[in-house]
Amino acid sequence: MNYIYIWKEIRHHRHRTLVNVLGIAVGIALFVSINAVSDAYQKAISLPFKNIGADIVVQRAEKRSLDAAQAPASMRGIRLPFSNQILSSQDMEKLKTISGIDAMATSLLLWEFEKGGFKTIMGVDLTAPSLGPIKVKDWLAQGRFPAKTGEAVLEKHFAKFHKVKLKDTIMIGGHSFNVVGLLEIKEGSQVASANIYLPLADAQSLLAGTTGNINTVYLHMKNPAQIDEIKRQISKTLSGITVTSSDSFLELMGGMSQISSQFSLVVSLVALAGAFFLIIKTMIGNLVERSREIGILKAVGWTNSDVQKQLMGETFLQSVMGGVAGIAAGYLISYLLGYLSIPVSTPWELNLTPAFAKDAATAVKTIRLPVSFSAGLMAAALVLSLFAGGLASYFMGRRMSKMKPVDILRRL
Amino acid sequence: MNNGDILMGVNLSKKYSNLEVVKDVSLNVKEGEFVSLVGKSGCGKTTLLSLLSGLEKPTKGQVTLNSKDITGATEEELALFRREYVGFIFQSFNLIxxxxxxxxxxxxxxxxxxxxxxxxxxxxxxxxxMEMGPRIEHLPAALSGGEKQRVAIARALANHPKIVFADEPTGNLDSATGDAIMAILSELHKKQGMTMLMVTHEPELAKTADRVIRMQDGEVMK
Known part of the structure; x- marks a missing residue:
């Protein structure tokens, strides 16, 4: 392989090089952007669980059949959400027997209905600081998180709407709480998005006539690959239980996200196959155009292997150029697509607000597509561009080896 | 092979479908000899040169070059053989x-x-x-016909060949330039003892050689 010759061929035949490089670049750009966007969809769907550090959420819904769009006429004061009934101590004991669970946290979600509105109140487990809705403490905008009984943190927009400031007091279920902090809920955290956060014990004391109750359990797995298996075990062990994970969002979004994950592979492969076909066709076309040159090389003593090495060198350089250009273009397309917002619907059992509430539409949150660009995707794109070049070289080599110098030179 | 022969073709024939272009030709070239193959266009002289130089395989017969029978050699072996022992000068220069x-x-x-x-x-x-010193960095497009052929002659000599095959080396040149090229070939033969087999359709040019072989309708004239 002669590098001077490779470089001169590429530089001299700019048009030919550009067509080859563009062919590879388009295929690679499509592959990169389709996969980056598909990954972003998967990330968007997993965000609500990721933001609270949980793999699985366990709840028990009310048994009676319910028309979720209609509020019962007698509802006033503090009550349990329909989807979050009390989980008994027996339920908790059974949960603890299931293997594969790394960490467990609990919370108590309450609704308070008043004349003209409602509040969602989340009692958080301060003893498990890295799992469950307590993770919202990382998003404090002002003040601090409750450290003792009688303290509360408010969601910033709720506080603003109700004209409550830091160090004010707020009445919940007839009890007075000091507002010690304001927080802003991070995008894609609807699973933990309550109006008010209290220490678990305070929330438990609001629920009249009972003590030590919880109605949601957050689980973190030792091995995330076992999520489906553990979900099955929980459902089997605890009857009438609701077990949710990121997949619940996926099922709800159905079409787009599911299609996106399967579709991305198919579309990117089709795009690549199309690009490969074009590259091979163009390069073999170039070979015909270069038959005179190949005839000369063979006549002066170049073997098939010498000619093939030379062509491979050119193809390799073009593949690298096309691969790098394709990755850059794919990155740019993905970056621009990152400005898109997608709606992520929250499953009924994970929606903290009453379904009949006016703002039930908040169950559908829009999330900016979290497009990111992994080194693995970049490496895969580069490998694929080189594979395309290798494939083209292989076919070119086969075609070229059949060319006899005398046949070519006789035509001149 | 007779003593001193560097190239020998024995009973060479070449057929394309039903058309026999070279018919039972035998010839030999001694080391240091300048032989010209002359004949009208289409008489089979370029095909004979291709057979003798290992560019093409004969339908029948045997070619021995530098004491090696190349008749049954593969394409790859022939390429290596050409690289080591053969130089080519083409009518249309064939520069990259x-x-x-x-x-x-x-x-x-x-x-x-x-x-x-x-x-x-x-x-x-x-x-x-070849008196091309000032033109070494020029691309073929920037060279005249005569200059291109000088580059082609230099290329034919690059690998220190045992024999140079020249196919109508002046065919694309005007007569003055053609004469200059012939002078170079003649000098290569006389001063450096280069063995040459030249194909031409011009009897006058053929006379430059030590020996002239005439061809007609695929056969060597006795």
Whole structure:
């Protein structure tokens, strides 16, 4: 392989090089952007669980059949959400027997209905600081998180709407709480998005006539690959239980996200196959155009292997150029697509607000597509561009080896 | 093979479908000899040159070059054989348009393990011999017909060949330039003892050679 010759061929035949490089670049750009966007969809769907550090959420819904769009006429004061009934101590004991669970946290979600509105109140487990809705403490905008009984943190927009400031007091279920902090809920955290956060014990004391109750359990797995298996075990062990994970969002979004994950592979492969076909066709076309040159090389003593090495060198350089250009273009397309917002619907059992509430539409949150660009995707794109070049070289080599110098030179 | 013969073709025939282009031709070329093959267009002289130089395989007969029977050699073996023992000069120069004059001369040396500086040195030495010293970096497009053929002659000599095959080396040149090229070939033969087999359709040019072989309708005239 002669590098001077490779470089001169590429530089001299700019048009030919550009067509080859563009062919590879388009295929690679499509592959990169389709996969980056598909990954972003998967990330968007997993965000609500990721933001609270949980793999699985366990709840028990009310048994009676319910028309979720209609509020019962007698509802006033503090009550349990329909989807979050009390989980008994027996339920908790059974949960603890299931293997594969790394960490467990609990919370108590309450609704308070008043004349003209409602509040969602989340009692958080301060003893498990890295799992469950307590993770919202990382998003404090002002003040601090409750450290003792009688303290509360408010969601910033709720506080603003109700004209409550830091160090004010707020009445919940007839009890007075000091507002010690304001927080802003991070995008894609609807699973933990309550109006008010209290220490678990305070929330438990609001629920009249009972003590030590919880109605949601957050689980973190030792091995995330076992999520489906553990979900099955929980459902089997605890009857009438609701077990949710990121997949619940996926099922709800159905079409787009599911299609996106399967579709991305198919579309990117089709795009690549199309690009490969074009590259091979163009390069073999170039070979015909270069038959005179190949005839000369063979006549002066170049073997098939010498000619093939030379062509491979050119193809390799073009593949690298096309691969790098394709990755850059794919990155740019993905970056621009990152400005898109997608709606992520929250499953009924994970929606903290009453379904009949006016703002039930908040169950559908829009999330900016979290497009990111992994080194693995970049490496895969580069490998694929080189594979395309290798494939083209292989076919070119086969075609070229059949060319006899005398046949070519006789035509001149 | 007779003593001193570097090239020998015995009972060579070449058929394309039903058309026999070369018919039972036998000839030999001695080392240091300048032989010209003359005949009208289409008489089979270029085909005979292709058979003798290992560019093409005969339908029948045997070719021995530098004491080696190349008749049954594979394409790869023939390529290596041409690289080592044979130089070519074509009517249409056949230079690579993207490479400079010196790189075209060094073309047969590219697959050989040697440094680029050594290749360049050898190419420049040959180009200077062809009085092309000031044109070494020029692309073929910037050279005249005569200059292109000088580069092609230099290329034919790059690998120190045992024999040079020239196919109508002046065919694309005006008579003055053609004469100059013939003078170079003649000098190569006389001063350096280069063995040459030249194909031409011009009897006058053929006379430059030590021996003239006439061809007609695929056969050598006795």
């Amino acid at each position: 348009p993207t490479l400079s004059a010196w790189e075209n001369v060094a073309l047969p040396l590219f697959p050989i393990k040697m440094s680029n500086d050594q290749r360049r040195k050898r190419a420049i030495e040959l180009l200077e011999q």
